[in-house]
Amino acid sequence: MSSIPLQHLNTFQLNAHANELIAVTSVNQLEQLLPLTHPFLVLGGGSNMLFTENYQGRILANNIAGIKQWEDDNSHYFQVAGGENWHDFVMHCAELNIGGLENLALIPGSVGAAPVQNIGAYGVEFSQVCHEVIGYDIHTGLRHIFTNNDCQFAYRESVFKQQRHFFITQVTFKLTKQWQPQLSYGELKAWSAELNEAPTSQSVANKVIDVRNAKLPNPEILPNVGSFFKNPVVTTQHAKQLQHDYDNMPQYIVADGVKLAAGWLIDHLGLKGKSIGGAGVHTHQALVLVNNGKATSSDVINLAHLIIESVNQTFGVVLEPEVNLVDRDGYSKFETCHKRLTNV
Numbered sequence: 001m002s003s004i005p006l007q008h009l010n011t012f013q014l015n016a017h018a019n020e021l022i023a024v025t026s027v028n029q030l031e032q033l034l035p036l037t038h039p040f041l042v043l044g045g046g047s048n049m050l051f052t053e054n055y056q057g058r059i060l061a062n063n064i065a066g067i068k069q070w071e072d073d074n075s076h077y078f079q080v081a082g083g084e085n086w087h088d089f090v091m092h093c094a095e096l097n098i099g100g101l102e103n104l105a106l107i108p109g110s111v112g113a114a115p116v117q118n119i120g121a122y123g124v125e126f127s128q129v130c131h132e133v134i135g136y137d138i139h140t141g142l143r144h145i146f147t148n149n150d151c152q153f154a155y156r157e158s159v160f161k162q163q164r165h166f167f168i169t170q171v172t173f174k175l176t177k178q179w180q181p182q183l184s185y186g187e188l189k190a191w192s193a194e195l196n197e198a199p200t201s202q203s204v205a206n207k208v209i210d211v212r213n214a215k216l217p218n219p220e221i222l223p224n225v226g227s228f229f230k231n232p233v234v235t236t237q238h239a240k241q242l243q244h245d246y247d248n249m250p251q252y253i254v255a256d257g258v259k260l261a262a263g264w265l266i267d268h269l270g271l272k273g274k275s276i277g278g279a280g281v282h283t284h285q286a287l288v289l290v291n292n293g294k295a296t297s298s299d300v301i302n303l304a305h306l307i308i309e310s311v312n313q314t315f316g317v318v319l320e321p322e323v324n325l326v327d328r329d330g331y332s333k334f335e336t337c338h339k340r341l342t343n344v
């Protein structure tokens with residue numbers, strides 16, 4: 001039995017269904033609902049989800065709202081309910097002239113999802129502003145408080161991505177009063193160099209919005225989930241070889257190796273604009289796959305498979321999806337989705 005249409009609850013707008021959907025509007029309601037033994041998954045704005053089949057489980061939609069604010073000598077604190085809209089909260093802080101979140105403006109989705117993949121953009125990651133996260137264990141109904149350290153943040157990773165059984169109800173942000181803008185990203189650097197006055201949180205947020213609007217398709221007009229793949233990290237030795245073969249390949253040194261730009265790899269293979277059925281590689285941004293109108297999950301998975309194979313053959317690099325893939329049983333690996341949809 002699959003009865004709840006999900007097409008308008010995920011920004012890729014794939015036509016899938018779930019057995020049941022429960023809109024959670026308060027912590028009390030959640031406490032009464034838990035523990036749950038049935039299959040479930042938590043949904044925010046659906047901007048990082050790809051439903052490749054009808055999901056045979058229950059969806060808990062996070063609609064909990066509310067913001068509390070306090071401060072000490074050094075920092076501003078905000079405890080924000082997980083169902084609040086991320087961008088609205090970023091702009092709320094910018095309007096109060098409280099800095100720290102402005103580089104993360106216009107990322108779609110909810111506050112409760114931000115810790116899950118440790119969202120990041122333009123030189124800032126969620127982990128830098130996270131004080132603590134409150135989540136309920138759906139299996140036991142117990143409330144947990146996670147310090148920043150407990151969250152085990154890494155590039156697009158956290159404990160919540162490894163252990164999918166927490167429902168994040170609140171996130172507490174700690175924003176320093178000694179704010180310094182983060183302007184290392186090329187376009188922000190060039191913009192700030194031309195300014196006659198010091199950048200403010202609001203002016204940086206507005207610039208980030210302009211940069212993003214110029215580069216990324218609006219999911220309401222062209223359905224997508226942002227970056228489809230993570231930027232891969234390779235060994236120093238592998239990176240040196242690639243630099244030798246492709247001298248204009250962008251590379252960034254990170255703690256565990258060298259990070260490559262997945263978009264550059266895809267673009268270099270001439271795959272921008274490539275499409276299979278209704279799924280396509282965005283014509284301006286190779287890291288974004290789009291639904292041109294009537295994409296099926298097979299179209300998207302086949303296109304992603306073609307990209308993964310081509311990148312691997314040419315560069316010896318295996319791309320991993322950044323998007324969360326969900327099949328009929330819940331979270332799924334790319335290979336499993338591909339096998340199921342192509343019967344290989």
Ligand SMILES: Cc1cc2nc3c(=O)[nH]c(=O)nc-3n(C[C@H](O)[C@H](O)[C@H](O)COP(=O)(O)OP(=O)(O)OC[C@H]3O[C@@H](n4cnc5c(N)ncnc54)[C@H](O)[C@@H]3O)c2cc1C
Pocket residue numbers: 011041042043044045046047048049062082107108109110111112113114116117118119120121160166167168169216217218219224225226227324
């Ligand atoms: C155009 C576009 C641009 C984007 N740009 C960026 C970017 O610059 N940087 C970036 O990092 N991401 C980006 N994204 C991805 C996406 O916006 C983020 O990952 C966002 O945090 C997802 O929020 P959501 O509420 O839509 O989560 P959903 O897609 O609903 O869920 C994502 C994951 O989080 C889990 N989850 C959601 N809410 C909760 C909760 N309350 N408790 C526990 N688990 C939860 C879900 O179960 C799922 O696993 C972009 C997406 C789009 C469409």
